[in-house]
Amino acid sequence: MPRPxxxxxxxxxxxxxxxxxxxxxxxxxxxxxxxxxxxEALRLADAEGLSMDDAAVRMGxxxxxxxxxxxxxxxxxxxxxxxxxxxxxxxxxYRLDEAGGSGENDND
Numbered sequence: 001m002p003r004p005x006x007x008x009x010x011x012x013x014x015x016x017x018x019x020x021x022x023x024x025x026x027x028x029x030x031x032x033x034x035x036x037x038x039x040e041a042l043r044l045a046d047a048e049g050l051s052m053d054d055a056a057v058r059m060g061x062x063x064x065x066x067x068x069x070x071x072x073x074x075x076x077x078x079x080x081x082x083x084x085x086x087x088x089x090x091x092x093x094y095r096l097d098e099a100g101g102s103g104e105n106d107n108d
Contacts, residue, residue: 007095008037008069009060020086030085035092038073045070 014036020029037059044055056066080087 006061006065007093008040009058009097010036010040010094011058011097013096014039014089017089018086019080021084024084026086030083031088032076032080032085033088033090034073034076034080035069035094036089037069037092037094038076039089040094041066041070042073042077 020026020031040059041055044050044058045052048055050058052063052066052070055070056063059066059069061069077087079085
């Protein structure tokens with residue numbers, strides 16, 4: 001029996017949860033999904049420039065788990081950009097840590 005997935009800390013819910021190439025109707029596009037914790041890993045590592053250790057502490061996971069989340073997120077974004085498909089940000093196993101956050105979302 002696999003270990004249960006530990007909730008990852010996410011500082012805030014994304015402002016936008018859907019992105020698509022300009023000029024192509026949504027009905028003609030495939031879409032890929034990026035988890036909310038995947039977006040948080042991208043934000044911490046690439047936008048904020050945190051080290052793997054510091055980012056893992058912020059998310060409340062091990063360095064190894066953070067690396068796995070980040071690799072999966074980068075692969076998803078690379079595929080979206082190279083294939084020209086839509087990106088939906090949804091799901092995962094995370095807990096919002098923002099002021100007045102809505103608690104847990106365990107959609108994994």
